[in-house]
Amino acid sequence: MTDLAVTDRDLTKLKIDAAIIGTVSNDDELEFAPGADQIASDALREALTTAGATGAEGEVVKVATFGAIGVPVVIAVGLGDASDEYDDDTVRKAAGAAIRATKGMSHVAVTLPLVNGGDGVSLVQPVGEGVALGAYRFDAYKSEQPKASELPAKKASLLVGNARTAAVKNALARAVKISEAVAIARDFINTPPNDLYPDSFAQRAKAFATQAGIKVEILDERKLTTGAYGGILAVGGGSDRKPRLLRLSWAPTGVKRGTPTVALVGKGITFDSGGISLKPGPKMDLMKTDMSGAAAVIAATLLIAALELPIKVTATVPLAENLPSGSAYRPADVITHRGGKRSEILNTDAEGRVVLADAIARACEDHPDYLIETSTLTGAQVVALGDRTAGVMGSDEFRDRVVEAADRVGEAAWAMPLPKDVRDGMKSATADIANIGAGPGGMLAGGHYLKEFVEDDVQWAHIDIAGPSNNGGDAYGYVVKGGTGVPVRTILETVEDILAHG
Template sequence: MADSRLLPPQVSPPEFALSPALPHQVGGAEVWALPVLPGDDGPLLGPGADEAAERLGVDLLGALESARATGRAGELVTVPVVSDDVRLVVLVGVGDQSPTDLRRAGASLARALKDRASVVTTVASIAPDEALAAFVVGTMLGSFGFHWRSDGPAERPVGRVVLAGLPDAEERDEALARAIALGGAGWRSRMLASVPSNLKNPGWLAEQAREIGEAAGLEVTVWDEERLAAEGFGGILAVGAGSATPPRLVRMDYTPHGASRRTPTVALVGKGITFDTGGLDIKPPDNMLTMKRDMSGGAAVIATMAALRDVDCPVRVVGLVPMAENAIGGSSMRPGDVIRHYGGRTTEVTNTDAEGRLVMADAMAYAVREVEPDVLVDVATLTGAMKVALGLNTAGYFASHDGLAARFDAASAESGELVWRLPLVDDYRERITSKVADADNSAGSPMAITAAHFLEAFSGDLPWLHLDFASHAEAPADRHEWTQGPTGFGPRLLLAWLGSDDPLEGVV
């Protein structure tokens, strides 16, 4: 009998190809997609439109006028045609042709072309490399789907996207490959976060990390519960104690080509709580519904690590993902328990639903002591307070170093994954104190800041950045490149930073 927990085959992102030809010169496509640019006297049609209109005998400008189109980013006008060449023409608004607008145009087009075999589009021909990459990433991520249906997925992404009208197509191969790597990392992170927790326990997620990492040429090490106990990872063990599936810690090592002793090292730590009931301080039902994606920080680190070679990251990177299920059982940690982290620091547990920082603390302490990185970054869906502060579309971060913050801000602008720096206010540091231990794991308001101060104690004296994207971990509806459900936030941001020419410029 088949295992009912076996994940069914999932849909794949579209395939992409480059071509110097215009759509009417490319045979076998089901759809032609042409860009529409805003103009002072009305929208303008981009490359290939005149030839398409003449070939098909269709008034495309008239179709825009009838639809009262403006050319804003992501606006679509569909024109069915009867032709041996093509079945549908889609006119795609590209706004001001910025990376953001082209990313949104790609996502909008992808949603309109579900279950189509192929599309030839000249949208990318009006864009420089960075905007071409944004269009590809938007098209990929707007195509994302996840299912566990007995009869297969309800819809599939368009099979093939030909980026046409590029006279220098051969010179764009590198830009396309990088874009596919960025979009693929976002897709992978989103997929891992979407898997239900009756399959996705710490052991399963650790095995996924091993397979993904080894396929990317990384060195991967996995700690089981016995090794975690022997080496003193008390936070990870305490959070996972109530679950029938024991915790894990995964380490993934990337070394760039030509690395030497002087090559700096970045440590990435990602929260890997495969399901969060809240523990004995149990969550309300509505708050628990999305907790299969409470390992999104870990998914972001896994997906980032697997794509570092694709973006030619010039520094060493060590990814650490502590994995546990925060469940309820006779052996669950209790409010009032004191746990000892890796390295010896102790924490009083005053709220079992503030569990993410307990596992993160162990991994951060290990990174400082054993990895000895030049920079430490942790990534987590840590506090609901971040959603109160920033809403649903922006993540928050805290940084101990202005140069590192500047690098992150630049990566955010490039990637389209938006972040906002919040203050590490000294006045709130005293709130994490405990009468019986080194710290209290739930020091209260302002919760995002006190959580950051808790983790800060495990960062050593390193340049450190704490990214809390609980505000952007779940999309309530399709919006731009985000599809309803877990967002898979983080890999594009991290790869834009780590894939830059000098990620640590101004930092070390």
């Protein structure tokens, strides 16, 4: 990723390859956003307009100045209609889009923290996140590493009023830590399943966690059998690469008495063929991303530790590979979950909820005050809400808090109900519950299944990220092609909200 710095030096006196500035549309006329004052001119506006700039949100136009002003290249990124104030995510997206126009450059300056006027401190974090995440690449498996001319700028200096204040330094440090955590999640998601399988995933997470001072526990198939984790064992039984349960515990000293505790749970299906209920061949390669919930939960826990938040958080992550074989679980099987509840399997491709049930049951044994679970749980989420908006279910009040947190950080989410009629369609003649519903509302059926394993006194939320976890199209804003790292930032925002307000 691009290295981040802050500066309060005159833009024209910096040794840079380009300046990234904001532009806006005012009555269909191109205008400069605040922050570009040192290089703004009618000539530059005319050059940008001639090159097609309109100020439309997300638009990126690059022009050479040929020595006419103090910077060699200007990269103008649109913020949309002129406004007195631009929200964090608009600026974050603009920074992400603009940084990808800096290929082959060494050092660029970014004026976007100043677009709302003032000293720019309030926008350092979102701009920093946008730059770092927009510049993300995953090249680990390329036989030839990319040339410098193919990579975004090595360094981006964010312009602020005073670069020496503690507030600015803290905002920059926070942007770096958040971006690094999201990048870890993206790396996990993008890693091919022949290298990222249950045990290797657990070991990679352990290495990160140990370095961060987080306690780690890994249960192998023998310990899973002893612990009666019937769902994880059933789903993972078809693969030669056996399942695991990963537990990460952040319990710092100095936590105030009465501070709520938080459980995190994330689905870690390292490859999902559907099992005996085999998926169609086209796009099955995308099922390497079926561990995106696990990636997000692991990364969020690492981030909470990196920020040294004074709150106890425990992540419980079931890891399995869902493959067909002579030892795979079958439709019509009845499995016994951790805690004794029994489930009738009607479709082995509804496996995520089956492993999550065990993980949620285990997490609730710790008696947390709040539980946040996230998973690529249902294709129905994509049908209902599209590729970019997560569906959130759970306890009504806490569900809404999570949705509000997602909105604050720019990770789109929508509150969804858990209707009784959908649960009625999951009744089983032979067990306590069936693993799929009888009719429409597949996303809601997934939420109902998970609800069965949450203790009554635990406030909980389930975030279905089947669509938002992966971007299969072109890059947009700070979201590049491949794993997105959603909802790492939502989890952090929610945990900090809990820490602040209980």
